[in-house]
Amino acid sequence: MSQHTPSYYAASANDDSRHPKLDGDLQTDVCVIGGGYTGLSAALHLAEAGFDVVLLEGERIGWGASGRNGGQICTAYNKPMDEIEVLVGKEGAQAFWDVEVMAKQLIRERVEKHNIDCDLTWGYLHTAAKPSHMRWVTDTFDEWARYGYTDTEVLDKTEVQERVGTEAYHGALWEQNGGHLHPLNYVLGLARAAKEAGVQIFEETRATDVQQGANAKISTPSGTVSATYIIAAGNGYLGNLIPHLHHRVMPVKSFILATEPLGEEQARSLIRDNDSVTDSNNICNYIRLSADNRMLFGGRANYTGMEPKDLFPYMRPRMLRIFPQLADARLDYCWGGTLAITLDRMPHVGKVGDNLFFAHGYSGHGVALSGMAGKLIADAVQGTAEKFDVMARIKHQPFPGGPIRMPMLAIGMLYYKLKDMMS
Ligand SMILES: Cc1cc2nc3c(=O)[nH]c(=O)nc-3n(C[C@H](O)[C@H](O)[C@H](O)COP(=O)(O)OP(=O)(O)OC[C@H]3O[C@@H](n4cnc5c(N)ncnc54)[C@H](O)[C@@H]3O)c2cc1C
Known part of the structure; x- marks a missing residue:
C-alpha cells in the first residue's frame, strides 16, 4: 500500500483517510490527474459548481510536493515584478500580482470555510x-x-x-x-472538502495514457475514465504523460x-x-x-x-x-x-487542445500559487478565463539540451552555488 514519505509531516498527519483504487470504467465531466494542491483545488471548485469530478492520484493524496514542502506561503513570484512587466506589460504584471494576492487569501478562506487544522x-x-x-x-x-x-x-x-x-x-x-502551514494537513483537509463536495477520489491509480478528443479517455492499470475535460496536475511527478508539457518543466x-x-x-x-x-x-x-x-x-x-x-x-x-x-x-x-x-521561473498554466488544462512549474512558490492555479482552471472550465488567460500569456520554452538537459542544469546550478559562496 502506498505511504507518504517518512517525514515530520507524515508523523503528525491528522487524517489517515484512504481512498479506493479505480476499478472499472467511469464517465465524468472532469477528470483531474494528480492529488496535490493544484488538482484538489480545481476539483473542489468544480464540484462546488455542480460538475461531476473524478480525481486520480498515482500514490496517496498529498504524496507529492504538496505533502512534503517547507510550508512557506510566499509573496510574489520567483522573478522580480519589473521582469514580469517586460514579459506581459504593466497591466499584465498587475494581473499577476492580483492573482498572487488572491492565492494567499484563498488559503485563509479555505482553512476557515472547511475548518482545516493545519497550523x-x-x-x-x-x-x-x-x-x-x-x-x-x-x-x-x-x-x-x-x-x-x-x-x-x-x-x-x-x-x-x-x-x-x-x-x-x-x-x-x-x-x-x-x-506558513503544515502542508500535508492542509492538502488532506482539501481532499476531505473535495470529497464532501462530491469529488470521487481514487488513490494508487496512475494515469498511464491520455487520449484527447471530444470525449477524452484516461487509462489506468485498473480502469478508464472518459471525460469532457482533463486537468493535468502532476507537476514534478507527471513525467512524459503529456508530451507537450514534459520538457517545459524540470x-x-x-x-x-x-x-x-x-x-x-x-x-x-x-x-x-x-x-x-x-x-x-x-x-x-x-x-x-x-x-x-x-x-x-x-x-x-x-x-x-x-x-x-x-x-x-x-x-x-x-x-x-x-x-x-x-x-x-x-x-x-x-x-x-x-x-x-520552468525556464523563466514563472508558473506554466494553459491548455493543450480544446479540453486539456494544466498548471505546474511554480518554481518554489507553489504552496499558495498552485491552489490559485487550480481555481483559475476551474473558472476557465466554467467559461470565465480572464485571469487564466493572463497567466497563459507567458509562452514557456522547453528546457534546452534534450537528453542532456539535466546535466546542463546541474552545471548551471553549480555556477549559482559558487556565486552564493562568494561574498
Ligand atoms: C521539499 C520541497 C519543499 C518545498 N517548499 C516550498 C515552500 O516552502 N513554499 C512553496 O511555495 N513551495 C514549496 N515547494 C513547492 C510546492 O510544494 C509545490 O509547488 C506544490 O506543492 C505543487 O503542487 P501540485 O499539486 O502542483 O503538485 P504535487 O503536490 O507534486 O502533486 C502532484 C501529484 O500528482 C500525482 N501524479 C503525477 N503523475 C500522475 C499520474 N500520471 N497519474 C496520477 N497521479 C499522478 C503525484 O503522485 C502527486 O501526488 C516545495 C517543494 C518541495 C518538494
Whole structure:
C-alpha cells in the first residue's frame, strides 16, 4: 500500500483517510490527474459548481510536493515584478500580482470555510544573506509598494538578529501576509472538502495514457475514465504523460531536516515571532518552526533526480552554518521531494487542445500559487478565463539540451552555488 514519505509531516498527519483504487470504467465531466494542491483545488471548485469530478492520484493524496514542502506561503513570484512587466506589460504584471494576492487569501478562506487544522501562521522574513543583498531588500520593498503592498518593513542587521537567532543575516524584508502551514494537513483537509463536495477520489491509480478528443479517455492499470475535460496536475511527478508539457518543466529535488522538539524557549530564541524565514541566496534556505517547536530547515537543490542515501549528513552542516547552537539537537526526520521549475521561473498554466488544462512549474512558490492555479482552471472550465488567460500569456520554452538537459542544469546550478559562496 502506498505511504507518504517518512517525514515530520507524515508523523503528525491528522487524517489517515484512504481512498479506493479505480476499478472499472467511469464517465465524468472532469477528470483531474494528480492529488496535490493544484488538482484538489480545481476539483473542489468544480464540484462546488455542480460538475461531476473524478480525481486520480498515482500514490496517496498529498504524496507529492504538496505533502512534503517547507510550508512557506510566499509573496510574489520567483522573478522580480519589473521582469514580469517586460514579459506581459504593466497591466499584465498587475494581473499577476492580483492573482498572487488572491492565492494567499484563498488559503485563509479555505482553512476557515472547511475548518482545516493545519497550523496556519502569518509573518514572513526575507533575509539578506550578504551585505550586498540589502539592495535586493530595499528594491523589493519599493517594488511591492508600487503594487500597493505596504504591510512590509525593512529591518537592519540588529533588528533581524533580534528576530532570528543567527549572525548570518544582514537585514531583512518583513511582511505580514506571508506565512506558513503544515502542508500535508492542509492538502488532506482539501481532499476531505473535495470529497464532501462530491469529488470521487481514487488513490494508487496512475494515469498511464491520455487520449484527447471530444470525449477524452484516461487509462489506468485498473480502469478508464472518459471525460469532457482533463486537468493535468502532476507537476514534478507527471513525467512524459503529456508530451507537450514534459520538457517545459524540470523536476528538482529539495530537502528538509526536522530537529527534535526544542521547547518554547529555545524555539523563540531561534525565530522570535514564529515567522517563516528564507534567505536571498540563489539556492536558498527556507526555515521555520513547527507547531511543536522543532526547527524545520529546508534547502539544497538536486537536479540529478537522485537522493543521497543518508540525508542527515547532507543537510545538517547547512543548518549548523546558520544555527551553530543546534549542534547538540537530535535530528528526528530528513526527507526530500520533487518540485518543478520552468525556464523563466514563472508558473506554466494553459491548455493543450480544446479540453486539456494544466498548471505546474511554480518554481518554489507553489504552496499558495498552485491552489490559485487550480481555481483559475476551474473558472476557465466554467467559461470565465480572464485571469487564466493572463497567466497563459507567458509562452514557456522547453528546457534546452534534450537528453542532456539535466546535466546542463546541474552545471548551471553549480555556477549559482559558487556565486552564493562568494561574498
Ligand atoms: C521539499 C520541497 C519543499 C518545498 N517548499 C516550498 C515552500 O516552502 N513554499 C512553496 O511555495 N513551495 C514549496 N515547494 C513547492 C510546492 O510544494 C509545490 O509547488 C506544490 O506543492 C505543487 O503542487 P501540485 O499539486 O502542483 O503538485 P504535487 O503536490 O507534486 O502533486 C502532484 C501529484 O500528482 C500525482 N501524479 C503525477 N503523475 C500522475 C499520474 N500520471 N497519474 C496520477 N497521479 C499522478 C503525484 O503522485 C502527486 O501526488 C516545495 C517543494 C518541495 C518538494
